[in-house]
Amino acid sequence: MRITKFPQSNFLIEEAESKILIDPGFLTFEKYTPNIFGKLKAVLITHQHADHLEVEALKYWQREHVPIFGNDDVAHTLAAKKIKVKKVGIDNELSIGSFKIRTIDIAHCRLLFCSGCRQTIIADSISLDKKCALHPNLQPQTVEGPPNTGYLINGTFFHPGDGISLSGLKVPNAAIPITGPTIDYSAAWTLAEALGAKIVIPMHYSHPKFPASPVEFSKMNKSKAVVVIASDGEYVNL
Numbered sequence: 001m002r003i004t005k006f007p008q009s010n011f012l013i014e015e016a017e018s019k020i021l022i023d024p025g026f027l028t029f030e031k032y033t034p035n036i037f038g039k040l041k042a043v044l045i046t047h048q049h050a051d052h053l054e055v056e057a058l059k060y061w062q063r064e065h066v067p068i069f070g071n072d073d074v075a076h077t078l079a080a081k082k083i084k085v086k087k088v089g090i091d092n093e094l095s096i097g098s099f100k101i102r103t104i105d106i107a108h109c110r111l112l113f114c115s116g117c118r119q120t121i122i123a124d125s126i127s128l129d130k131k132c133a134l135h136p137n138l139q140p141q142t143v144e145g146p147p148n149t150g151y152l153i154n155g156t157f158f159h160p161g162d163g164i165s166l167s168g169l170k171v172p173n174a175a176i177p178i179t180g181p182t183i184d185y186s187a188a189w190t191l192a193e194a195l196g197a198k199i200v201i202p203m204h205y206s207h208p209k210f211p212a213s214p215v216e217f218s219k220m221n222k223s224k225a226v227v228v229i230a231s232d233g234e235y236v237n238l
Contacts, residue, residue: 001154001238003173005230007206008051009161011175012037013153018097020044022151022159024058025051027206031232034060041097045070045085046161047108047148048077051123051207055081069094071103073147088149102152106163108145110182114138121181123209130181142182157238158195162204164188170196173238177204179212185220193223200225201236 004012007027013020021037022044034057043061045053045068058068058078068085070078075085088094094101112121116135120143127133131140150160158171162180164187174197178188183204192200200221202214218227228236 001157002235003157003201003230003238004233004235005201005203006232007031009046009159009175009177009203011159011203013099013157015154016098018099020096020099020101020153022046023052023161024054025049026054027051029054029057040064040066041099042066043068044101044151044159045074046150046159046163047071047146048074049146049162052161053078055083058083067096071147071149074149100154102155104150104152104158104160104166104169106148106150106160106166108148108162109164109177109180109187110142111145112140112181113143114140123207126181126209128209128211158197160191164191165194166191167194173197173199173201175201175203178202178214178217179205179210181210185212185217188217189220189222192225197225199236199238200227201230202227206232 002014008025009023010028011022018041020042069088070085075087078085088103090105092103114121114132116138121132125133148161148163152158158174164183174195176188176192202217205212214229
């Protein structure tokens with residue numbers, strides 16, 4: 001199985017001439033166009049945030065008759081954009097081309113909430129020290145994120161979306177988000193160790209408002225895992 005990393009949390013996965021794409025967000029399409037991925041069997045979306053789904057790209061794949069999969073929240077969000085989504089539930093088994101895919105409910109990392117604005121702090125309004133840019137003297141609270149679905153591919157590779165805490169699943173290879181509103185390197189390693197991952201691919205560090213270094217993340221490795229740092233467009237064979 002070949003895993004090719006693209007910006008943020010976007011991965012192209014290939015097996016026996018079948019291709020699926022996970023979380024093609026807007027950061028991907030600052031550098032690439034949808035047609036570079038070739039003929040896809042499916043697009044999988046973990047949750048509704050724009051850095052994990054880009055509406056115009058999804059409209060392109062819909063025109064190409066590529067099925068788009070996501071949870072109820074993703075389906076509701078995209079219905080307003082006239083994009084049809086095949087809904088996935090918790091612990092579903094999907095058979096797509098050469099892939100056996102299991103859907104796993106994993107809570108999105110908690111988001112930051114500004115008591116001054118009375119709303120969740122979005123990327124456009126967050127400071128580099130993870131406070132509201134309009135109310136830098138207020139310590140943000142945390143609130144739940146949107147529903148988030150992880151995907152286990154052929155039993156060997158797990159993509160948790162923006163999930164950062166999970167028990168009961170062991171998998172040899174995993175992509176791990178290393179930064180976010182409430183994600184840091186320590187939390188990322190806690191997830192990797194809970195999964196028992198032998199190969200860890202850092203992701204979710206392309207957004208300029210959430211700078212992070214996969215090299216620095218790898219230096220905190222206290223497990224026996226191998227950290228594979230892939231540049232955009234670079235692939236790993238698993």
